[in-house]
Amino acid sequence: MSTKDWIEKDYYKILGVPKDADAATVKKAYRTLARELHPDRNKDDKTAEDRFKDVSEAYSVLSDPEKRKQYDEARTLFGSGMRVPGGSGGSFNFDLGDIFTGTGSGQGGLGDVFGGLFGQRTRSRGTGARRGADVETNVSIEFEEAVDGKTVPLRMTSSSACTSCAGTGARAGTVPRVCPTCTGTGYTSTDSGGFGMAEPCRDCMGRGLVVDDPCPVCSGSGRGTTSKVMNVRIPAGVVDGQRIRLRGKGAPGERGGPAGDLYVTVKVGEHPVFGRKAEHLTVTVPVTFPEVTLGADIKVPTLNGVPVTLKLPPGTPNGRTFRVRGRGATRRDGTRGDLLVTVEVVVPQRVEQPAKEALEAFQSATSGDDIRAELMREASKRG
Incomplete structure (x- = not known):
């Protein structure tokens, strides 16, 4: 494929994937499009055939880490079009086809600008405008x-x-001159082992201009x-x-x-009370043994300060989480997540005599229930 293809064709757009898509995403997108556009399913359909070729070409580049790296670098350097000194307002736009063929400016085409990326020495041409x-x-x-x-x-x-100085860098009443090193482009090229890359001109720091009488305010x-x-x-x-x-x-x-x-x-x-879990809020609510054993209606705080009533069914285990819908964080679409309420049984540090007697009566009434029997049986099987 030609250098022109690497500049003009947006392989990410062809496959319908973002530029940071991983290899699995690229492969999945290619397989989907290949099945949809395959010539066997689209007989005598020239449009589908051409798209199938483009999809295959895009996948051949983006599925190869080295080719993808070179393609990304090429698109970053030259993929958004060229602006060079000389036109209205100090610059003008080339037609991309003219840049490749060399017919637009008589400068030899993009081979002078870009060829070094693929093994030739280059002459870099910079841009007048600079991004902030x-x-x-x-x-x-x-x-x-x-x-x-x-x-x-x-x-x-x-x-x-x-x-x-209105951004010129030159003292009022004077003007900067075109940098003789980069001829006003702001870039020069380096050649390392036959691989040419553009870099900002060191003499003008990428500005394309040299100031002989600097502005005293901005130096x-x-x-x-x-x-x-x-x-x-x-x-x-x-x-x-x-x-x-x-x-x-x-x-x-x-x-x-x-x-x-x-x-x-x-x-x-x-927050001293609430936590976050994606779009949901979390809260831990203390409960008593009778509440989880017999069941109860308990008050639960919400972030906006208005409590809600949560119904605990009889026999609720310690650590169970309940969901209160619509009381969480706001999602991107404007809806809200949920409030996740986890109950935690609180064991009293002191037990007064009436409560102690009631607990002893409860223990006596349930003494026939061995809650650890199953645990012991399972442990003995492993012994």
Whole structure:
């Protein structure tokens, strides 16, 4: 298959799997599509035949770890299109076909740009626009807030264009010049054993420009620091340690490039009464021996403070868990999980005389029931 195929074809989309799909998921998707599109089931169907070929081709790449790695690297470097200096606003878009054939710019086609990834030396061409950096922060919320969700204010400090030089890095009244090392692309190529890779130009630090008279405010970097307060919605049902990604809420890009992403790691506090088990809340409720023996209606607390009544059937064993529906954490679809109530028999530390006499009478009345007889029989069989 050609280099062009590796750039233009989205094999993940062809198989209908995410980019982080494991080998088992890729294999399952391929088998499903192969059965559906196989020529024996679609005679004289040219469309199905072409899709079958694409599916087979995609699987041949994604099922091979080495090929998949090379494909992912190729897509990361060049899969989103090229922008080079020279057009309106300092850059213009190439037609991808022209890049491969070399007819669009007279520069020799993508073989100059990409061939080194497959064994040839390359000349790398960078982009004018630069994506902003990703920003990470932490936020702490209470247990109740994690269950129902909360909007929290975050003060974000990030890099932005210097207001003094408007992001050029040059002193007011001067302009930077094109970097002679990378000719303004921001990238150079390295060759290691015949395997060429693009890397940011070291002379201009990937900017494509060299500043001779730097701006005194930003020291020629073209970047400054901004601080702003952002209201971030923490979704209901978030768990401790969960990392939330907010696209485009990170540091702003350079030269019209997109902003980076904001990653918020959530720390959820503990609750003195309730616990979490996925979308369900858990609680342990103390009960007495008569309640579990004879059966009883007991009050159980809920997170919103309104207790519910739980009916214990006679003979309830210690440690049994009951389910109170709809009293748990909020799910993504807006419904709620359940409250899981575990009963725990409490043994009194002191027994007053009337209670002691009643227990002795109970013990005498049930003395004929040997609750350990079965245990002893099973143990003797193993002896």
